[in-house]
Amino acid sequence: MSLPVPVSHRPFAAVGLAVSLSLSAAGAAWAQPAMVAPPPAPPQADAAPAIRLPAPGRGTPDSFADLAARLLPAVVNVSTTETVKPGDDDGEQDGDGEDAPQIPNFPEGSPFEKFFHDFMSHQNGPEAAPRKMQALGSGFIIDASGIVVTNNHVIRHADQITVTLQDNTVLKAKVLGHDDRTDLAVLKVETPHPLPAVAFGDSDHARVGDWVLAIGNPFGLSGTVTAGIISSRGRNIEQGPYDDFIQTDAPINKGNSGGPLFDMQGQVIGINTAIYSPSGGSIGIGFSIPSAEARGIIDQLRRTGKVSRGWIGVRIQDVTQDIADGLGLKAAHGALIAGVEAKGPAAAAKLQVGDVIQTLNGKEIDGRALPRLMADTAPGQVVKLGVWRHGQAVTASVTVGALPEDPKEAPAPKPDAKAQGSVQLQGLGLTVGAIDDVARQKFNLVEGQKGVVVTSVAQDGSAADHGLRPGDVITQVQQAEVATPADLRRLVEAARAKHRRSILLLVQNGDGLRWVPLQLADDAK
Structure with missing residues (x-):
């Protein structure tokens, strides 16, 4: 399966490369054969009303040339140089740089294979000299004084950063601040005269189907303009806890990282960050950080060089329909708490594992949106959470804290009693056993682990379908x-007696805690 990748690339020699883009919307008149008019159709009763669009659609632009000419001077190339020492993992580079050289596929045992193997071993050995790695990305100027926005993965680990303007002026840049969680960075260049700058637009008002322009530095080809539409909103591509990407089919490639996504008013509504591609090139699925999310982050980076985020100290997951059935909820929405940080804001507000947070200050939410909404809330602010707990709706007031640099998991509580025996639950497709010294050693469980351990899982059961594994x-x-x-x-028997269709298990493994809904079937005892 292909996964989203940062849109970055190290420069390469491009010989005889030609790219063209043709957009047309020509009308056509079709000749119709002469025919006798049919008799009028009888009137239809209760005809369906005509569909009304929420707003008039916009036609295809005749050309993007005027808009592109106005925006290009504010889009820059970002070049970085990094010193790579022998033994460093070049694979850690996200960025738009050269991949580590690979040994060609020579026939096994041939002299060429040995020659290249010895050469590469010498180049990458512990006694080899440090190497200089270069990378290229994109960025855009948001302030005439020389403030440039780009992606964090473009400039991370860089020893030297330079910014090249549209007129080929090269300026040295320094990092004002960067944020790993949203992959944003802010640079500053010194210039004797004001630079052309662009403004942020409101991504919240951008609609699926709206035209957009992407401008950047794909494959080192500076000043490249591509056009497309917004394909979707609110995409979660599993790149971080605050994913809320705009998806576009405007061609975006490696090297477009950090470049702007413009609306038709010439305002930045997104920052191009990743693509979904099996080959590394554009297939029409690109992702941009919305300006509504980026603006606050960029403002903090400009002022303080770091980002302060709100945090309440819970581990959550989305409420699926199976989970909703298990909890007795009618609608599958909300954020199910799978863990509460000890001494965190949620613990102080008496929130519990198994609570479902359904509203934030009166507005309905889902699990995926909660971390981002909390991050956007200023530390110290009090929020009202609507919570579903054991079949009842309750309200909790939580004073939002500041996200720690590295939150620590709460230590596992010690068991109240030592369990004995094992149980096979064929209706769920699993067998569980007591957590004793043998189980701790076999499954590498920590001392004091509470609960029961899964010892086997039937391949055709509900437990296997939901990813449960021995251990x-x-x-x-x-x-x-x-x-x-x-x-x-x-x-389990109590749930069956209540005629529940599913049952919820809180499961802990190496990835942490999560709620798992299992369909209930007759249990062979």
């Missing part, structure tokens, strides 16, 4: 703690 630990069932396999069987 996973079940700590709660239907928001009730389990200490022994017998506790698990009792809670």
Whole structure:
């Protein structure tokens, strides 16, 4: 499966490369054969009303030339140089740089294979001299004094950064601030005269189907303009906790990283960051950070060089329909709490594992949006959370804290009692056992781990379908703690007695805690 990748590239020699773009919208008149007019159709009762669009559609522009000419001077190339020492992992480079040289595929045992192998070993050996790696990306000027925005992965680890303007003026740049979580960076260049700059637009008002322009430095080809539309909004591509990307089919390639996505008014509504591609080139699926998210981050980086985010200290997941059925919720929406940080704001507000946060200050939310909404909330502000807890709606007031640099997980509580025995739940497709010394050693469990351990999973059962594996630990069932396999069987039987269609398990593994809904079937005892 192809995954989204940063739109970055190291420069290469391009010989005889020609690119063309043709957009046309020509009308056509079709000749119709002469025919006798049919008799009028009888009137239809209760005809369906005509569909009304929310706003008049915009036609295809005759040309993007005037808009591009106005915007190009504010888009820059960002070039970086990094010193790579022997033994450094070049694969860590996200950026628009040369990949490490690869040994050609010579026939096994041939002299050429040995020659290149020895050469590469010498180049990358511990005694080799440090190498200089260069990378290219894109950026854009947001202030005439020389403030440039780009992606963090373009300039990360760079020893030297230069910015090249549209007129080929080369300026040295320094980093004012960068943010790993949103992949944004702000640079400053010194210039004796004001530079052309562009303004941010409101990405919240951009609609799917609106025309957009992408300008940048793909494959080192400076000043490249491509056109397309907004293909989707609110994309989560698993690149970070605050994913909310604009998707566009405007061609974006490696080297476009950090370049702007413009609307038809010439305002920046996105910052091009990643593409989805099996080959590394554009297939019409690009992702941009919305300006509504980026503006606040960029402002903080300009002022303080870092970003302060709100945080309440919970680990959450989306509420699926299976989870909603297990909790007795009618609608599948909200953020299900899978963990509460000890001494965090949520713990102080008495939020619990298994609570479903459904509203934030009266507005409905889903699990994916909660981290971003909390991050955008100023530390110290009090928010009202609407929570579903054990079949009842309650309200919790939480004083938002500042996101720690490296939040630590709460230590696992010690078990109340030592469990004995094992239980096979064929209706769920798994077998669980007690957490004893043998289980801790076999499954590498920490001392004091609470719950019951999954010892085997049927390949054709509900547990396997939901990703459970031997070694996973079940700590709660239907928001009730389990200490022994017998506790698990009792809670499953209680759910069946209530004619529930599914049951919720709180499962812990190397990735942390998550709620897993399993369909209930007759349990062979």
